[in-house]
Amino acid sequence: xLNRLFILWTLLLAFCGFLIYANLEIRAYNKLIxxxxxxxxxxxxxxxxxxxxxxxxxxxxxxxxFIDRDPHEVGIDLLSYLExxxxxxxxxxxxxxxxxxxxxxxxxxxxxxxxxxxxxxLLDSCTNIPYICGKMDSKRALEADLAKENCK
Amino acid sequence: xxxxxxxxxxxxxxxxxxxxxxxxISYYNWPNAEDLSLTLxxxxxxxxxxxxxxxxxxxxxYFTNLLHGINPLAWGFVEFVWLITPVSIVFVxxxxxxxxxxxxxxxxFYIFGLSIFITSIHxxxxxxxxxxxxxxxxxxxxxxxxxxxxxxxxxxxxYLESLHLAPNQRLLLFSLIFLFCGVGMxxxxxxxxxxxxxxxxxxxxxxxxxxxxxxxxxxGFCSIVFFVASPGIQMRLSNDYYFDNPFGFYSIKxxxxxxxxxxxxxxxxPLTWAAFLFxxxxxxxxxxxxxxxxNGYQSVLFLLFVFPFMLILPYYVPLSHFxxxxxxxxxxxxxxxxxxxxxxINNSKFSFLPQIQxxxxxxPILMFGLALFSKSNVKDLFLLYHxxxxxxxxxxxxxxDRILKEASSSEFTFSLVELDTLKCVPDQxxxxxxxxxxxxANHWNKAYQNYYSVDKVLLKxxxxxxxxxx
Numbered sequence: 001x002l003n004r005l006f007i008l009w010t011l012l013l014a015f016c017g018f019l020i021y022a023n024l025e026i027r028a029y030n031k032l033i034x035x036x037x038x039x040x041x042x043x044x045x046x047x048x049x050x051x052x053x054x055x056x057x058x059x060x061x062x063x064x065x066f067i068d069r070d071p072h073e074v075g076i077d078l079l080s081y082l083e084x085x086x087x088x089x090x091x092x093x094x095x096x097x098x099x100x101x102x103x104x105x106x107x108x109x110x111x112x113x114x115x116x117x118x119x120x121x122l123l124d125s126c127t128n129i130p131y132i133c134g135k136m137d138s139k140r141a142l143e144a145d146l147a148k149e150n151c152k
Numbered sequence: 153x154x155x156x157x158x159x160x161x162x163x164x165x166x167x168x169x170x171x172x173x174x175x176x177i178s179y180y181n182w183p184n185a186e187d188l189s190l191t192l193x194x195x196x197x198x199x200x201x202x203x204x205x206x207x208x209x210x211x212x213x214y215f216t217n218l219l220h221g222i223n224p225l226a227w228g229f230v231e232f233v234w235l236i237t238p239v240s241i242v243f244v245x246x247x248x249x250x251x252x253x254x255x256x257x258x259x260x261f262y263i264f265g266l267s268i269f270i271t272s273i274h275x276x277x278x279x280x281x282x283x284x285x286x287x288x289x290x291x292x293x294x295x296x297x298x299x300x301x302x303x304x305x306x307x308x309x310x311y312l313e314s315l316h317l318a319p320n321q322r323l324l325l326f327s328l329i330f331l332f333c334g335v336g337m338x339x340x341x342x343x344x345x346x347x348x349x350x351x352x353x354x355x356x357x358x359x360x361x362x363x364x365x366x367x368x369x370x371x372g373f374c375s376i377v378f379f380v381a382s383p384g385i386q387m388r389l390s391n392d393y394y395f396d397n398p399f400g401f402y403s404i405k406x407x408x409x410x411x412x413x414x415x416x417x418x419x420x421x422p423l424t425w426a427a428f429l430f431x432x433x434x435x436x437x438x439x440x441x442x443x444x445x446x447n448g449y450q451s452v453l454f455l456l457f458v459f460p461f462m463l464i465l466p467y468y469v470p471l472s473h474f475x476x477x478x479x480x481x482x483x484x485x486x487x488x489x490x491x492x493x494x495x496x497i498n499n500s501k502f503s504f505l506p507q508i509q510x511x512x513x514x515x516p517i518l519m520f521g522l523a524l525f526s527k528s529n530v531k532d533l534f535l536l537y538h539x540x541x542x543x544x545x546x547x548x549x550x551x552x553d554r555i556l557k558e559a560s561s562s563e564f565t566f567s568l569v570e571l572d573t574l575k576c577v578p579d580q581x582x583x584x585x586x587x588x589x590x591x592x593a594n595h596w597n598k599a600y601q602n603y604y605s606v607d608k609v610l611l612k613x614x615x616x617x618x619x620x621x622x
Binding site: 005008009012015016019022023025026027029030 | 204205207208209363367370371374375377378381382383384
């Protein structure tokens with residue numbers, strides 16, 4: 001009898017431990033997303049400073065994307081942008097002041113670096129083309145050149 | 153076969169006709185863009201990662217999120233998604249059978265028949281059958297959650313009975329599984345489980361087999377905390393309104409108004425009253441087990457009004473959704489109500505009026521007449537099935553599917569697909585969640601792009617020249 005109860009409660013405590021571990025893991029994931037959202041905001045400011053986007057577009061974008069919104073949502077937006085490019089987040093990690101984002105796109109791994117500091121660029125490590133603020137429009141090549149210059 | 157059985161078989165044949173109609177209609181059903189957006193996450197990043205992602209960013213429904221990853225759509229078989237509907241119907245009947253057989257002493261035939269009847273009457277009278285049955289990801293939340301509650305209660309009752317002899321470990325295991333799964337399906341069910349577990353702890357606290365029940369309460373408590381503590385649901389709860397009105401008086405007022413509005417709309421249907429009559433007719437065939445009787449006005453009030461009202465509160469108070477009448481949550485309440493009414497009637501001391509008893513054969517005829525000629529989903533769906541709209545609806549999606557799959561498998565570096573706007577949409581079974589015209593990236597356009605791995609999906613806009621024309 002004691003043996004049965006002992007096994008049962010050991011399993012239940014293990015289950016409880018698993019739930020606590022899962023919750024902590026989910027919270028860490030959530031924090032990373034929020035962090036990315038904050039980095040994204042800085043990226044937009046940086047883009048405005050380097051005249052990659054006009055002040056008008058910046059104001060509009062900033063208001064729509066950041067000022068009126070929860071940073072959590074901004075993080076989700078960036079994540080969904082990455083996923084909408086056909087990619088999915090595999091690993092997120094902050095090393096010193098650099099956010100490392102590893103994604104899987106078309107069955108290949110791509111690493112992004114979101115560099116904090118003077119030059120904030122979301123860089124595709126394979127192509128070296130910056131993905132700026134979730135937009136991949138016709139100006140991408142021009143933006144890439146400008147961004148590369150800023151990275152020097 | 154006695155007269156009661158003949159009447160009962162006649163009823164069941166009517167129910168079988170309606171359920172058959174639902175299956176036939178489901179064949180023409182097609183997933184909407186929200187189904188695609190929810191199932192592509194587990195497909196792309198894996199089941200466990202998708203649960204983590206959803207719980208970290210969107211909600212706490214861990215088991216519903218798991219179901220999003222184990223269905224034909226997630227496995228890439230879009231054309232087989234319609235099979236979810238017959239599976240759901242069978243699952244509801246099984247859940248009800250399992251629950252009723254734990255509560256009543258009756259022949260299997262009658263319990264099975266009652267389960268089929270409750271299933272049919274629920275689908276015939278619910279305010280939005282698309283949310284309950286035809287929209288896959290919605291039915292996981294609003295229909296399956298009730299079935300898991302019934303499965304848990306049925307197993308728990310059996311386990312309680314087994315404690316008088318020797319604890320049945322298999323029943324304990326299944327109670328724990330159903331409880332864990334049921335909690336992680338829908339916020340609406342949290343008060344139900346919390347109240348039930350709290351009541352059971354209070355009731356059994358001093359009994360000799362409390363320690364045998366403690367694992368169930370422990371797992372229930374852990375599951376509820378796991379759900380509520382997830383960042384996803386906390387983000388949804390942390391809206392400005394909730395902090396300005398922590399007690400949610402305005403929300404409760406709206407909840408009361410809309411709850412009575414739902415009761416009015418349901419009671420306005422003559423089919424509902426006919427269903428009550430039929431349950432009275434069946435009453436004599438069911439003997440409630442002595443341990444679980446629901447007589448007394450407190451039990452009746454609790455089962456019919458208080459308990460269903462508590463289920464809607466999570467929708468109104470913390471989430472503060474009250475812009476429109478929420479058909480979807482009242483679909484869940486409809487099933488709960490019919491089960492509760494069935495329990496109350498079978499425990500009541502009233503019996504059938506002798507005048508009606510002698511004219512029993514009129515009852516099925518009355519019921520079929522009301523189902524087909526008064527306001528009900530039976531009439532709406534029967535008309536829809538014969539309108540030709542369903543064939544048109546499915547043809548559009550089969551065409552879309554073919555074009556998208558061709559584009560996806562093409563060798564071009566950039567694939568752009570322009571699709572036709574939907575012309576035939578059967579509102580009775582399909583919630584309009586679809587792409588929007590224009591070149592701006594819309595959330596649902598992206599769902600199509602990502603599901604079919606196409607670079608860009610556009611919807612033809614009648615105001616501009618199409619690519620075909622160019």
